[in-house]
Amino acid sequence: MNYLLHLLVYFDIYAILALSLNLVVGYCGLLTLAHASFYAIGGYACALLMLTANWGFLPAMLTGAFLSAVASLTISLSAWRLRGDFFVLASLAVQTLIYSAIYNWSSSKYPIGSWENLTNGSFGLTGIPSPKLFGWEINGTFDYAVFATGVAGLCGFILWRLKSSPWGRLLLAMRDDELAARGLGKNTRLAKIQAIAIASAIAAVAGALYATHVRYLNPDSASLDESILMLNMVIVGGLGNFRGPLVGAAILVGLPEILRFFDFPDAQAANLRLLIYGLLLVLLMHFRPQGIAGNYRLE
């Protein structure tokens, strides 16, 4: 039972990530590999504020979301000049940069959270407190599962609300034909900045959930593998609608659990999992480029 609840929490976290990434990839048509960076920024900001400044969960999480949205300007500004392949590259550059910042911003001489040793480098942050929300101490796995599902539902609602608003319509129009949308006086650059900022802020919420659930955070959450996993979810599940990313998150969260039934040595299992992700990408591009439940093909 506990095992299933854990899975549910992971599913919640990745569902939030996949849904928010879909806003960028499926609705703006911008393929980004930097999503894990914003997820990690959210996680680190929340964890550090809770650890060192004793902030409550809610303000810490919101601050993380805000920082993440600000950091997302790096990729939305490159979307001004770059499109297609070269935008992917720029997002990859941002990802590398943030990852190396998190990895290197450490010095063993100083306490964690000080300016010289902000992230504690590859050792990561340990002992992150569990969240407390309006007097509700979220401690056991069951509580956390309820909490995470609630947050995921809220994020999903926000995204759904946005997608069915005139702003969501603007995003779709921009994806279909950006020049035509601009010809109607629509500020598509602003819309892209907004969409990417919102998606990043929501990814940061997922990061905060992860940090407080596992109570340990290391630079791996900002790694490229993590970004690729998220991208995999939206691509496998399908772009441009609401159920696609959910399907993708369910499949890719479930996959490693299925692999567990086969006895692979631990070191190999991680590699094998990633290998399967890669293979999935290649095969999908050949046989179902719009994903399992999607309705938009990448350009």
Place this chain on the structure above:
Amino acid sequence: MPTISVFPKSEEAPILLHAQGLCKAFGGQVVLDKIELELRQGEVILLRGENGSGKTTLLNILTGNLKPDSGEINYFSNGSPRSYCFPQRWWQELNPFDHFTPEFVAREGIGRTWQDVRLFGSQSLRDNLAIAMSNRFGDNPFFALFSPHHVIEREVEINQAANTMLTHLGLAGREDSSADKISLGQSKRVAIARAVLSGAKILFLDEPLSGLDRQGINDVLTLLQSLVNEQHLTLVIVEHLFNQSHLQGLITTDWLLDNRDITVSTAQTPIHVSSTDTARPAWFSLLAGKNTDFIEESLPHGALLTRIRQPDFFNSPSNPVLEIKDLVINRGQRDIIGLDDQGDIRGFSLTLYEGEIVILQAPNGWGKSTLIGAISGLITPRLGDICLFGQSINDNPVWERIHKGLKVLTSNEKLFPNLSVKEIIEITNNQTDISIFFPNIANRKCSSLSGGEKQRLAFLCQIAPSLSSTLNVLDEPFHGLDYNAVAEVITHLLSGLKTKAVFITIPFGYKP
């Protein structure tokens, strides 16, 4: 279509747009040179000019899609005047609030439509129109999230306006159908309506009538008429020669773009172009020689086929060189080749016999280049067969078709921008050396050639006499050439050693 312009004389109407000194060059090739123009409210302008004279370039500049090299543009259409001077300093390019970009120009009350329509294909017709109207709250994600009340209020208005407009366009009941599932004529009208709803005071229309059948043309004209009479919009219409006569009565002013400059005059009676008048421009005789017959067939959507049978080579219609049977080609959701005048799918069929020169004259938007693409294998048709010298070539990729004796000249004038003329001649692998025709430019890069030089080069590379039998397919081959050059290339064309047949497409009424 007789109409009386209800608006006061153009001299009294306020100026909406003024531009002066506009220059634009592409890679050393000057397209526009110090153009000055002025647009007053209620004017309906026909922007005329040969293909390649820069009509679309001018349109792109005035709508903010392209920056001129130098000059000044002033917009007065939206209350407060706004002016842009070129060339811009580099720091102006970094200023996010004063860009000369389509969205900022659009807010000055400039709307435009595209030759290829560009509706938002994945959205419904209602949404296509709704998106044009601004929802001050709804376009902001913050309000969309936290203040749905304001958003929905405006949204109801917008949807109502969109529905009304669709009813006005005769599309009531199809509000929810996807934009890529309506006919071309309907989509052109939706595109115009979309631009109007976005608040345009001046509407730039790029070939609004091209590719339409009679009914479609009438519908678009009715719409334009009502926009001028009821909403007093100012229109600038780029339209191809073939369709200009339809606009008679609507046009108040005539802009003629010629030789990089613009000539403004009051509306002239457009030269009435119809199939019969232009069927046989004088230069056809260059192709025909002296005593040959012209055989004419008319094709759907206003195209005309002229067969010239060369007495020395043509025996009887028994040796087919190219056979096209029941061809249907689609672009996206819409079939473009293979429809009859009623819009039913009939399939396009055409046979070329040995010794024939066949000229297809068709208006822009008819699908000439698409047809050539299907013959050469660049485009896969939806249905139908293509046979070359009696063999089906459906499954052959492009290069195998070429090896079987097809020679194709496309209308794309790019050639190989980074290769020199000598290298291009080398890469064509012709059996005869054509470099003698380019004595002085052998070492120049292709991108530095003028349009005419490039076209002559492309032409000669393609039709160089060859020892194996060939079918020459030429898409708008005389584009950019003057009369002498046309005469020259035609001489070369006719002297081809083993040319079995020639298929030429040209825009309607083309004159070198």
Place this chain on the structure above:
Amino acid sequence: MQALINGLISGSSIALLALAFQIVYLPTRVFFIALGGLYSIVPCIAIAVKDTGGMSFAVIVAIVGGAMLSAFCEWANHGRLARCNASDGVQLISSLGIYIVIVQMIAMVWGNNTKTLRMELDSVTTFGDNIVVTGAQWVTLLSAIVSIGGFALFLRYSKLGLRLRALADNPIQFTLFGYNINSHRLLAFALGGMFAAISALVTAYDNGFEPYAGLHAVLLAVVAVIVGGQGSFCGAVLGALLLGLIRAEVTWYSSARWQDMTTFALLALFLLLRPQGLLGKKTRLESVS
């Protein structure tokens, strides 16, 4: 001065990879991320062969292997997708997928740790008072000069080189002249794989290698391409040399930590002020960016 020389030499190994990227990208428009996988796997092949066949044989096998693997990617994946008119994004994602598969296979077979091709200590040449060039650097410099120079001559003077340039300029016109696009694409991929292999080998010889280094190397190469100008082979080399110089200067005067930061700052600078790159020309824009 030392920094200048180091920069030129590391720049030349970036240049090899940037060239490899351009050789694939210009004619086929495939954003070949899997090049990073090739870059990682080639030294592994070399090290596996070296024990039995000796160093020079291993190098030849590795280079041929790289070229063949690259051509295989085209034959099995990119070519097929291109024939179904797949979009750029689809090509890119499938290429990313191939990269992941290759890297994970390397990690499973050869392990994650850093290895080096060079067993012995490096020889050192000293110029003047304090300018030092190591043997591995000589190897890098010489192989870069030979292969880049050879490729330039090949492009300029051979028929095949001319065809590759023509394909890069206008694939449609190229095939209308009767050339088989598929086989020329295959050739472009094989050449690209070869250059990536050379670049990987010299770097592995100089600094060692590990499975995950490939993507970072490709990232640098593509930054070099953007800096130099997206449209030309020459620009890629120039951009790579400039990037190598700047990175070396940063390492010399500050710390290696700031290398990536400066690289991406340079990228941002170019994107903002000169998006067409050093050698690029502004082209006729159908749609404004």
